[in-house]
Amino acid sequence: MSHREPACRPPFPAAYAKHAMPYEPPTHTVERSLRATTGAKIIAGIDEVGRGAWAGPVTVCAAITGLRRPPEGLTDSKLLSIKRRTELAETLRSWVTAYALGHASPEEIDGLGMTAALRLAAVRALEGLPVRPDAVILDGKHDYLGAPWRVRTVIKGDQSCVAVAAASVIAKVQRDKMMAELGVDHADFGFADNAGYPSPVHRAALEVRGPTPHHRLSWAYLDALPQWRHLKKVRTVANGSVPEIEGQLGFDF
Numbered sequence: 001m002s003h004r005e006p007a008c009r010p011p012f013p014a015a016y017a018k019h020a021m022p023y024e025p026p027t028h029t030v031e032r033s034l035r036a037t038t039g040a041k042i043i044a045g046i047d048e049v050g051r052g053a054w055a056g057p058v059t060v061c062a063a064i065t066g067l068r069r070p071p072e073g074l075t076d077s078k079l080l081s082i083k084r085r086t087e088l089a090e091t092l093r094s095w096v097t098a099y100a101l102g103h104a105s106p107e108e109i110d111g112l113g114m115t116a117a118l119r120l121a122a123v124r125a126l127e128g129l130p131v132r133p134d135a136v137i138l139d140g141k142h143d144y145l146g147a148p149w150r151v152r153t154v155i156k157g158d159q160s161c162v163a164v165a166a167a168s169v170i171a172k173v174q175r176d177k178m179m180a181e182l183g184v185d186h187a188d189f190g191f192a193d194n195a196g197y198p199s200p201v202h203r204a205a206l207e208v209r210g211p212t213p214h215h216r217l218s219w220a221y222l223d224a225l226p227q228w229r230h231l232k233k234v235r236t237v238a239n240g241s242v243p244e245i246e247g248q249l250g251f252d253f
Contacts, residue, residue, distance in 0.1 A: 045163025100128030
């Protein structure tokens, strides 16, 4: 079953600097609501990273935190400096009750499309937990997980909900580390800095060298690379149409 709920806290104020602390820390409001209305006892927060990247996997973290007070400074990973995010991830790994990561490869993204790839990665994360959650809090407004999981979607959940924020930080740090390791053999692409996302360095390397084995070959960026366009993979569905891949970015960034 799926139920949508608005963010349990107001959006992060636009006046705050990128790496400033959030206006209000994340809470267990949604988790308490799920416990009260559904009887769920074990609840996992889920967040993903890598959806809009040109290269690398999409990574999902599922985290179970219980109702304990979170580490100070916990918030959406995108609002934290690299140093603080890395330190917080280290703390969270031992603080959470349990967590697991799931990945969908560039080949799986090309073959399945982003929505199905996200579900694959999320299921892998959930099945990697030592216990099956009774319910899941999913960041965003779209339930890409679906049955048989009991899902509560929360817009800006990575800022407002403790378990989702924890998953956000752990997933981001882990994927960034993976991309830095992949970048050792592809130094021109700057994976250690851009994590496979669009950047001027990434774009310049693609124009000269073409995609690496870690790139998504169904992505729109290949349309702007005449010398490499022949590598593009086109995914079709049953009716023969060519679906768009959600979240993909071309060279106009």
